Amino acid sequence: MIKIFHFSDIHLGSGFSHGRINPKTGLNTRLEDFIKSLSLCIDRAISESVDLVLFGGDAFPDATPPPYVQEAFASQFCRLADANIPTVLLVGNHDQHSQGIGGASLCIYRTLAVPGFIVGDSLNTHKIMTKNGDIQVITLPWLTRSTLFTRRKTDGLSFEEVSQLLIESLTSALEGEIRQLDPALPTILLAHLMADRANLGAERFLAVGKGFTIPIALLIRPEFDYVALGHVHKHQNLNPSNNPPIIYPGSIERVDFSEEKEDKGYVLLEIEKGRVNWEFNTLPTRVFCTINVNVSDQEDPQKIILNAIQKKPIQDAVVRLIYQIRSEQLELIDTQAIYQALEITHSYTIRPELVSQLSRRRLPELGVENSLDPMTALKAYLDNDENLQELAPDILEAAQSLLNGEHKHQNALAQKQGVLALEIEELN
Template sequence: MRIIHFADLHLGVETYGRPDAATGLDTRLLDFLIAFDKLVDYAIAEKVDLVLFCGDAFKSRDPSQTQQREFARRIRKLADAGIPVFLLTGNHDLPATSGRATSTEIYDTLRIPKVTVASQAKVHTIETASGLLQVAALPWPRKSTLEGKAQGEGQNLSSEELKAKVEAAMSARIRQMADSLDPMLPSILAAHIWVDGAATASERKFILGSEPTVMLSNIALPAFDYVALGHLHKRQELTQNPPVIYSGSLERLDFGEERDDKGFYVIEFTKDGGRKHTDYHFHKLDGRRFLTLEKTLYEGELDPTLSVLKMLTNRSDDIAGAVVQLKLKMPEPVAPLLREAEIKNALKDAYYFGIAREVERQARNRLGAEHDESLTPLQALDKYLAMKGVSEARKKELMSKAAELMAEVES
């Protein structure tokens, strides 16, 4: 039995994109769809038994009709090929208010053949071409549900108390699902969660304080043959027995993922004399590349622009087709010497580029070499009047008035 595990598609990310003349779609949306197409084509060519998606189909909780159409086309293509699809609900799939549908709920409502939508924590038994498969689903937790229940019981929980309650409920539910599994059948835990200690990519670490997390020991249970995770965009294998794996996002979202490989996992379950074995490997996709170039320029360079152009020429193959950010650091006198038009022309083969200048401003000390802050106000005035060539008589008069003012202020 072979299964594809992927997550965090995030259709709708359009940063660094532009309208495509042929389709009218944003070119970054096309990047994500191309990656999805490669996965779909692989699944059909290799006749996999299940495509398991671990949440966050779209960037927005309210995706556009175009984004929903493009996602549906690929889900339908898999289903028409006889490949079951399992769609787990992620945090980006949940509506902003209770009572509204999730972004993938329509597939469940229409009872699309071969498509299972998991928006609640429960065990699903999926019929595949190679036999039955158990998938214990743990979608993104709805804190509002537990909060409403607590309020109904007369409890007003703080944010930390609510977070702790959600974490305890998730861990308990994982254990309950694990205990209910048939040990003779292959089983997967599919979860859209943050595992404590897992590394991040483009996600912002500051949100961790408000997000519920689970301990690795609470999900790496022997009842599961494989733990498929979504939510964090950085691909990582947390344990091997059982395999606990974040597949990462299918395509790079921003420069936080510049050095991350993107793709999906292929899992294979086999039996040997009644004993189950799990093998897996990562299938890398060639997505949109992100490239950061940095150059420090120094005062005294005869032609700082030429120095930048030489670096760009040496990296021309890397620049072509990539999203590029060029960071230039320089002292203030160098800044006006840069010929930006020539630099932009050297970056013309990039998919997208941005140029950031970090100019080191030179401190100006109008009173000379002695540090201003080491002088008292009267000393500073005396030094200033001397620099301006004020006569001794006039200087004496001004210094006297200044001393009177200082005394008045101090009193």
């Protein structure tokens, strides 16, 4: 069987806001985290003596990464070339310039003719020779409407109509590749796309330009032995029946807090025609931890916040502390003590959220189901607000005076109406 390493969405150079500068290297510590995860992937591929590496796209956050990020990426992938392991680099949406116009950051590896490297920047079928047999890989990079047809063809069409045209065009193009396959060889579709069954993560915020969603039916084909996907950061199998497996390995590091609870890793698989065994392997990535505590009803908010911090595994983690608090409680918070409690983290952010007095729980006796006269309702409100206790008598007296004045005005008006009625009757 042919052994394959499948991983995706490296995003090398992302998440700098969650790191700090390492004084020894001059690099952002989050960049070092991403490099470490990538290095562990390459280590495993080499130690397992895999026959082929499939990268599902999105090497960087954008198509123009700084030179030192490009160098970090190249230094890891050149190890695969040195080990004579064939590698397919698929172009994702983040690897493209201007939604596909102007080339892709990964095309340099084709220009340099790196031995054994294939850049998948077009829909094409590649027959690859490995030490354990031949295999065919269809590359399907991130597609945009300009990739499939001209703007003139979509003028005046709605978004739904354009999407339908895109799907029809892709279906036709993919069918053309399938008809040229060698039925005796194992086949893999390597694609960077958004499938309609996928559970989304950070990629919904990271996406550059508008793509379109691919129906899962387009991927479930008997000609495919395995569908290797990229783009979605959460690992998932979109076809549990595994005929064929349709696998997102997910990203190899957490980009932000939307991926806090997701496992990160890669897929190892063995394949032959009509048979495939695959396994997801996790990576020891940096922990993200959210501490969310509401202290708006607490007498000692500082103590509650510190206790909440102590209960969480924050050692060397990226932490965000969010606490809800009333404005009059702010003077009870010792920020230096909170900073000290968070010193053991890798990095942290603190976000206090002020709770409006108007958002406090309503009094049961003032509910819509209860019918109270105005003075009783006002007294109930004043009795439940400690800040108004001293002013309560004066407020009640002023309210009663207003009500008495209103009654007098109503009585006078009624008297005038009665006199007027009598005068009209006499005239008649």
